[in-house]
Amino acid sequence: MYCTRKLTEQVWWVGGSDRRLALFENLFPITRGVSYNSYLILDEQTAVVDTVDSSISRQFLENVLHTLDGRPLDYLVINHMEPDHCASIETLLLRFPTLKLVGNAKTFAFMGQFYDFPLDGRTVTVKEGDTLSLGGHTLQFHMTPMVHWPEVMMTYESSEKLLFSADAFGSFGATGGNLFNDELNFDRDWLDDARRYYGNIVGKYGLQVQAALKKLSGLDIAMICPLHGPIWRSNLDYLLNKYDKWSRYEPEERAVAVLYASMYGDTENAVNLLAAGLADSGVKNIAMHDISSTHVSTLISEVFRCSHLVLAAPTYNNGVYPAMATFLHDMKALGLQNRTVALVENGSWAPVSGKLMREMLGELKGFQVLEPVVSLKSALKDSSLEPLFQLRDRILDSLNG
Ligand code: FEO
Numbered sequence: 587m588y589c590t591r592k593l594t595e596q597v598w599w600v601g602g603s604d605r606r607l608a609l610f611e612n613l614f615p616i617t618r619g620v621s622y623n624s625y626l627i628l629d630e631q632t633a634v635v636d637t638v639d640s641s642i643s644r645q646f647l648e649n650v651l652h653t654l655d656g657r658p659l660d661y662l663v664i665n666h667m668e669p670d671h672c673a674s675i676e677t678l679l680l681r682f683p684t685l686k687l688v689g690n691a692k693t694f695a696f697m698g699q700f701y702d703f704p705l706d707g708r709t710v711t712v713k714e715g716d717t718l719s720l721g722g723h724t725l726q727f728h729m730t731p732m733v734h735w736p737e738v739m740m741t742y743e744s745s746e747k748l749l750f751s752a753d754a755f756g757s758f759g760a761t762g763g764n765l766f767n768d769e770l771n772f773d774r775d776w777l778d779d780a781r782r783y784y785g786n787i788v789g790k791y792g793l794q795v796q797a798a799l800k801k802l803s804g805l806d807i808a809m810i811c812p813l814h815g816p817i818w819r820s821n822l823d824y825l826l827n828k829y830d831k832w833s834r835y836e837p838e839e840r841a842v843a844v845l846y847a848s849m850y851g852d853t854e855n856a857v858n859l860l861a862a863g864l865a866d867s868g869v870k871n872i873a874m875h876d877i878s879s880t881h882v883s884t885l886i887s888e889v890f891r892c893s894h895l896v897l898a899a900p901t902y903n904n905g906v907y908p909a910m911a912t913f914l915h916d917m918k919a920l921g922l923q924n925r926t927v928a929l930v931e932n933g934s935w936a937p938v939s940g941k942l943m944r945e946m947l948g949e950l951k952g953f954q955v956l957e958p959v960v961s962l963k964s965a966l967k968d969s970s971l972e973p974l975f976q977l978r979d980r981i982l983d984s985l986n987g
Contacts, residue, residue: 587648588648588649588651588652588653589602589645589648589649590649590652590653591765593625593748593809593811593817593819594746594748596627596628596629596722596723596746597625597626597627597628597723597743597746597748598625598626598628598649598653599623599624599625599765599817600624600625600626600634600646600649600650600653601621601622601623601624601625601638601642601646601649602621602622602638602642602645602646602649603619603620603621603622603642603760603761603762604619604620604621604622604639604641604642604760605618605619605760606619606641607619607620607641610758613883614758614782614786614881614883615881615883616758616759618758618759618760618779619759619760620758620759620760620814621759621760621761621814621815622638622639622642622646622670622671622813622814623636623811623812623813623814623815623817624636624637624638624646624649624650624671625750625811626649626650626653626654627720627723627743628653628654628657629720629721629722629723630720630721630722631660631661631720631721632654632657632658632659632660632661632720633659633660633661633662633663633688633718633720633725634650634659634661634662634663634678635662635663635665635741635750635811636663636664636665636666636671636750636752636813637662637671637672637673637674637675637678638670638671638673638674639669639670639671639673640669640673640674643673643674643677646674647674647677647681650678658682658684658685659678659681659682659685660682660684660685660686660720661685661686661687661688661710661718661720662675662678662685662686662687662688663688663689663718663725663741663750664687664688664689664693664697665738665739665740665741665750665751665752665813666735666737666738666739666752666753666813667689667692667693667696667697667700667735667737668735668753669700670813671813672697672700672701675687675697675701675703676701676703679703679708685708686708686709686710687705687708687709687710688709688710688712688718688725688727689709689710689711689712689737689739690711690712690713690727690729690737690739691711691713692731692736692737693737693739694709694711695737696735696737712727712739713727713729714727714728714729715727715728722745723743723745723746724743724744724745725741725742725743726741726742726743726744727739727740727741727742728740728741728742728801728802730752730754730794730797730798730801731794732791732794733752733753733754733788733791733794733795733798734753734787734788734790734791734794738752738753738754739752740752740754740798740802742805742807746808746809747805747806747807747808747809748807748808748809748811749802749805749807749809749810749811750811751810751811751812751813752812752813753787753788753812753813753814754788754795754798754812754829755810755812755815755818755825755829756780756783756787756812756813756814756815757776757779757780757783757812757814757815757816758779758780758782758783758814758815759775759776759779759814759815761815761816764816765816765817766816766817766818766819766820767816767817767818767819767820767821767825768819768820768821770816772816772824776815776816778887779815780815780828781828781832781838781887781890781891782883782884782886782887783814783815784828784829784832784890785832785883785886785887785889785890785920786883786886786887786920789832789886789890789920789921789922790919790920790921791833792832792833792834792835792921792923793833795829795832795833796830796833796834799826799829799830799833802826807822810822810825832890835922835923835924835952836924837890837891837892837893837924837925838890838891838892839871839891839892839893840893840894840985841871841872841873841891841892841893841894842861842864842869842872842873842892842893842894842895842896842981842985843872843873843874843875843888843889843891843892843894843895843896844857844860844861844872844873844874844875844895844896844898845875845877845880845885845888845895845896845897845898845910845913846874846875846876846877846896846897846898846899846930847876847877847878847898847899847900847907847909847910848876848878848898848900848932849900849902849907852932852962852964852965852966853898853899853900853930853932853962854876855965855966856898856930856932856960856962856966856970856974857874857896857898857930859966859971859974860896860928860930860974860977860978860981861874861896863974863975863978864978864981864982867978867982869981869982869985873888873891873892875888877899877909877910877913878909882909882912882913882916885913885916886913886916886917886920886922889917889922889925890922892925893925893926893985894925894926894927894928894981894984894985895925895926895927895928896927896928896929896930896981897910897927897928897929897930897943898929898930898931898932899930899931899932899939899943900931900932900933900939901931901932901933901936901937901938901939902939904936904938905938905939905942906939906942906943906946907939910939910943911946914943914946914947915946917950918946918949918950921950921951922950922953923950923951923952923953924951924952924953925952925953925954926953926954926956926984927947927953927954927955927956928955928956928977928980928981929943929944929955929956929959929960930959930960930962930974930977931943931959931960931961931962932961932962932963932964933961933962933963934963934964935963937961937962937963940959940960940961941959944959956977956980956981956984957980958973958976958977958980960973960974960977961973
């Protein structure tokens with residue numbers, strides 16, 4: 587049975603959600619599931635904008651057929667050729683013999699890499715600024731390469747000022763009935779997942795997001811329709827400002843995240859003491875994560891949020907504790923920038939994790955390491971307190987500076 591929602595008189599949401607998938611891209615935990623948005627425009631001609639993942643293809647087809655109510659589908663616009671949005675392309679081609687696929691040259695190159703269905707005479711190749719009239723609605727295509735794949739484009743519908751934004755402005759999390767940002771508590775229920783989605787999926791491409799934002803600034807947008815998560819029809823500046831900040835690698839908050847690894851509780855003891863000292867000095871909302879039990883995608887999200895990081899890790903096999911090494915590697919892979927970091931190392935006979943963490947952070951643009959790097963040898967002793975308190979004071983100076 588169909589399950590759809592109306593965006594405007596002639597535009598419908600025909601997507602759905604998967605609450606069973608454990609790992610998005612077989613990589614990112616999604617305890618709240620994920621939605622795959624698809625949109626259908628009913629005009630003199632009809633158009634679907636992007637399809638969905640195979641997990642909800644049955645629901646999608648029922649939604650499309652119900653909404654079309656017997657009419658043919660004339661166009662399928664493909665803003666993004668990643669398989670989580672392309673699983674039903676062939677089904678639509680088979681269902682609607684006169685359907686034309688609308689994409690750019692790279693879209694169709696990728697389509698041939700993923701699929702073998704014939705496309706002869708069934709494609710409309712568009713480039714920057716091209717338009718497609720459906721009657722009262724006109725689609726205009728804007729190339730936004732590397733947000734976050736090379737073929738990505740966004741489609742702007744000018745009569746109702748709708749932006750179909752591909753993955754940009756999306757979020758992890760299944761939608762449940764409430765689909766629009768003004769129907770839900772975004773700050774409370776969605777912001778963390780939206781930031782985690784941005785940071786891990788799109789975060790590497792800050793420059794390209796900035797270019798896209800510049801391009802979009804010339805459009806009069808009433809509604810942002812992403813491929814995942816809520817649809818935005820009010821307070822768009824809130825979301826655009828988040829994207830602007832994230833893509834410039836500016837922290838969202840002047841805040842401290844303590845990200846630590848600890849084998850027997852001693853390094854954890856040190857960061858607890860450090861955090862208590864910060865709290866005694868008025869620092870609020872300190873975030874603390876044991877990185878051995880926190881998915882690295884959450885740690886990356888915290889870096890996007892916080893201005894200051896405390897990284898604490900034991901030495902392991904004459905290197906950095908593996909979970910911390912993975913996190914540092916991920917930060918480098920995503921090209922994160924511009925954070926202030928305090929370091930705590932531990933090592934019972936040859937502590938080197940502080941030196942190695944500093945070296946790895948040195949490969950990141952705009953990362954500043956505070957002095958001193960606190961070096962522990964096993965458990966905390968009275969002699970450990972002075973350097974810990976010095977580091978606390980340096981963090982406070984930096985936070986308040
Ligand atoms: Fe939701 Fe990049 O695919």
